[in-house]
Amino acid sequence: MKKDRDYSDIPGTYVFDPEHSRQGYHLNMFCMSLNKEANREQFKQGEADYVDKFPMTEAQKNAVLNRDWIGMLRLGGNIYYTFKLAIFDGINMQEIGARMEGVPDDQFKEMMIRGGRPIHGNRYQKEWTRRG
Amino acid sequence: MARLFGGIGTSHVPGIGAAVDNEKTQTDYWKPLFDGYEPVREWMRKEAPDVAIIVYNDHASAFSLELIPTFAIGVADAFQPADEGYGPRKVPVVEGHPELAWHLAESLILDEFDMTIANEMPVDHGLTVPLSITCGAPSAWPCKVIPLCVNVIQYPSPTGNRCYQLGKAIRSAVEAFPDDMKVAIFGTGGMSHQLQGERAGLVNADFDIAFLDDLTQNVDRLVDIPHVEYLREAGSEGAELVMWMIMRGALDADAREIYRHYHVPASNTAAGLIILENP
Numbered sequence: 021m022k023k024d025r026d027y028s029d030i031p032g033t034y035v036f037d038p039e040h041s042r043q044g045y046h047l048n049m050f051c052m053s054l055n056k057e058a059n060r061e062q063f064k065q066g067e068a069d070y071v072d073k074f075p076m077t078e079a080q081k082n083a084v085l086n087r088d089w090i091g092m093l094r095l096g097g098n099i100y101y102t103f104k105l106a107i108f109d110g111i112n113m114q115e116i117g118a119r120m121e122g123v124p125d126d127q128f129k130e131m132m133i134r135g136g137r138p139i140h141g142n143r144y145q146k147e148w149t150r151r152g
Numbered sequence: 153m154a155r156l157f158g159g160i161g162t163s164h165v166p167g168i169g170a171a172v173d174n175e176k177t178q179t180d181y182w183k184p185l186f187d188g189y190e191p192v193r194e195w196m197r198k199e200a201p202d203v204a205i206i207v208y209n210d211h212a213s214a215f216s217l218e219l220i221p222t223f224a225i226g227v228a229d230a231f232q233p234a235d236e237g238y239g240p241r242k243v244p245v246v247e248g249h250p251e252l253a254w255h256l257a258e259s260l261i262l263d264e265f266d267m268t269i270a271n272e273m274p275v276d277h278g279l280t281v282p283l284s285i286t287c288g289a290p291s292a293w294p295c296k297v298i299p300l301c302v303n304v305i306q307y308p309s310p311t312g313n314r315c316y317q318l319g320k321a322i323r324s325a326v327e328a329f330p331d332d333m334k335v336a337i338f339g340t341g342g343m344s345h346q347l348q349g350e351r352a353g354l355v356n357a358d359f360d361i362a363f364l365d366d367l368t369q370n371v372d373r374l375v376d377i378p379h380v381e382y383l384r385e386a387g388s389e390g391a392e393l394v395m396w397m398i399m400r401g402a403l404d405a406d407a408r409e410i411y412r413h414y415h416v417p418a419s420n421t422a423a424g425l426i427i428l429e430n431p
Contacts, residue, residue, distance in 0.1 A: 021187055022405050026199060026378075027380045027383045029350055030383055030384050031159075031346070031350070032349040032350030032351030032352075033346065033349045033351050033383065033388050034261040034348055034349050034388075035307050035383060035388060036307050037307040038307070040307075041217065047306055048212075048216075048217055049217060049218075050215075051212070051218045054237055054238055055212070055234075055235055056235070056238065057212065057235070057239070060204075060237075074245075077159060083353070090349070090350065093348055093349060098212075098348075098404055099347045099389075100211045100212045100305055100347075101212050101347035103213065103237075103347075104236075104237045105304070106236055107236070107237035108237065110327070112167075112419070113347055113417060113419055113420050114353075114420055115355050117347070117348075117352035117420055120349060120350060120352050121202075121350050121352060121353075122186065122350075128352075128353060131353055132353055132355075132416075132417040132419075132420060133354060133417065135357070135416050135417075136344075136345075136353050136354060136355025136416055136417060136420075136422065137346075137351065137352070137353040137354045137355065138355075139354065139355075139356040139358070139359070139385065142351055142354060143385070145258065148314055
């Protein structure tokens with residue numbers, strides 16, 4: 021599989037490419053299962069038992085159980101799938117955004133109201149490295 | 153003969169649908185966005201298309217990673233609102249137009265666009281939010297709908313050029329359909345936004361405004377935007393804008409801009425809307 025892609029230098033971005041998709045298949049399909057009311061009910065009754073039905077890695081299962089949103093992405097999760105879990109928890113996309121960045125929810129919401137995260141300084145990894 | 157007369161580009165943020173469903177369109181947060189939607193609702197009432205071809209993407213609702221069609225066309229009589237995890241949106245069932253949809257499928261495939269044909273395809277916010285934006289909250293949608301679902305979740309999505317060429321093929325196919333009817337086409341998704349990662353919340357208004365401008369001023373530039381440029385400049389989910397190129401390809405080269413609206417934020421997204429008409 022390709023390692024260095026033309027988008028690899030975009031900071032804070034997990035492009036759902038073939039490598040990512042292979043890694044995250046079972047994690048994402050677990051998330052997908054929450055589209056069904058009956059499955060949501062089962063998950064509610066015992067999260068650990070429910071995730072054991074899916075052939076995920078232990079790291080993926082722990083990321084799900086601990087609601088490690090950025091960890092799920094790093095382990096192959098796709099945001100539209102992991103968002104199913106957020107819907108289950110009753111939290112919205114801005115709250116997920118805050119948790120992925122590691123800032124308070126209000127701070128993220130405020131950033132959006134001010135026009136969002138600016139493109140300036142956020143195009144290349146090296147801009148983030150310099151910033152430290 | 154069927155006539156494809158105009159197109160709409162619009163974001164399809166789920167929060168916009170939720171604001172309609174929960175009657176929050178007049179709150180301080182949502183009012184500026186919804187005020188800007190009045191002219192498109194007026195346009196839809198005045199133009200009254202018989203059919204809208206709605207180009208959208210599914211968000212892990214009808215399709216999952218089990219099966220990832222690049223282009224899928226819905227040929228059913230009706231499409232049910234999907235359960236995305238909250239229970240289905242309480243919006244009208246989307247009525248299809250199987251005769252035109254099958255005609256499009258046949259024509260596009262013979263024109264070498266290898267469409268996936270869907271008889272069962274619940275439709276999620278990607279399709280129903282554009283209907284809410286353009287039609288409000290009626291008891292039945294005012295036109296028939298042909299869903300055209302594009303993969304933009306699994307990289308790589310089709311290129312802007314492929315989308316644009318598909319739009320051209322759709323135009324030819326519609327105009328070869330014998331029944332007398334008015335057809336509109338919607339390109340949905342975008343504009344700049346990134347939902348995932350530490351860069352979530354990215355908005356690039358300069359990119360978006362230039363994109364809206366060039367839908368009439370420099371389509372060639374837009375056709376050639378590579379994936380990496382969308383990803384970097386418009387955010388990982390801003391790459392949905394390739395779907396607008398299908399809409400654009402279906403219109404005349406000298407299509408006119410009738411109206412636009414741009415507002416930040418709608419949840420984590422820059423919400424844009426444009427109406428284009430053939431001269």
